[in-house]
Amino acid sequence: QVQLQESGPGLVKPSETLSLTCTVSGDSVSSGSYYWSWIRQPPGKGLEWIGYIYYSGNTHYNPSLKSRVTISVDTSKNQFSLKLTSVTTADTAIYYCARGAYRGYGLNFDYWGQGTLVTVSS
Amino acid sequence: DIQMTQSPSSLSASVGDRVTITCRASQSISTYLNWYQRKPGKAPKLLIYAASSLQSGVPSRFSGSGSGTDFTLTISSLQPDDFATYSCQQSFSIPPTFGQGTKVEIK
Numbered sequence: 001q002v003q004l005q006e007s008g009p010g011l012v013k014p015s016e017t018l019s020l021t022c023t024v025s026g027d028s029v030s031s032g033s034y035y036w037s038w039i040r041q042p043p044g045k046g047l048e049w050i051g052y053i054y055y056s057g058n059t060h061y062n063p064s065l066k067s068r069v070t071i072s073v074d075t076s077k078n079q080f081s082l083k084l085t086s087v088t089t090a091d092t093a094i095y096y097c098a099r100g101a102y103r104g105y106g107l108n109f110d111y112w113g114q115g116t117l118v119t120v121s122s
Numbered sequence: 123d124i125q126m127t128q129s130p131s132s133l134s135a136s137v138g139d140r141v142t143i144t145c146r147a148s149q150s151i152s153t154y155l156n157w158y159q160r161k162p163g164k165a166p167k168l169l170i171y172a173a174s175s176l177q178s179g180v181p182s183r184f185s186g187s188g189s190g191t192d193f194t195l196t197i198s199s200l201q202p203d204d205f206a207t208y209s210c211q212q213s214f215s216i217p218p219t220f221g222q223g224t225k226v227e228i229k
């Protein structure tokens with residue numbers, strides 16, 4: 001059974017860098033079929049896709065966040081990570097990692113982590 | 123970006139009720155539409171992909187329909203485990219975008 005688990009600080013100061021890691025079990029981030037993704041939900045708002053990384057290291061980011069986002073993969077630990085720089089209070093959200101796949105009808109997400117709340121505050 | 127609008131934003135229903143949630147896209151997305159169930163503290167769950175295809179393991183009381191810009195998620199007979207928030211997501215173009223969610227509450 002595929003499981004994903006987010007980890008990282010729950011509190012980040014404004015202007016600093018948010019760093020999260022997703023540990024995958026039951027599948028390999030090296031498999032060529034999936035797009036390992038980060039998605040977030042700010043309080044009171046809908047879900048927002050942040051970006052994904054493919055096993056080859058190719059990435060694709062949401063244009064709205066592209067200048068501040070880096071997603072990387074560590075195949076030795078079966079993990080992938082998110083870094084978001086220069087955070088503001090608008091980056092306060094529940095952050096999810098998810099497994100994305102193209103199933104002939106675009107990219108959807110079939111396995112998710114439980115999410116981790118990251119608060120940006122001084 | 124394609125905007126996704128869900129209605130209603132919340133609804134109250136009883137066990138056994140038939141529930142319908144609507145999702146509208148800001149442009150035509152064919153059947154590139156997915157539905158998710160979300161509960162606090164739990165991993166979101168993919169219910170429906172390609173507008174009407176049931177994800178493996180999802181009960182058959184869930185169904186999806188629609189194409190173009192208008193889509194619906196129907197729960198034929200609401201069960202206690204179904205009280206949750208439901209979100210649609212378009213997969214027609216990058217970035218994938220989501221509706222704001224519909225919260226289904228106990229009446």
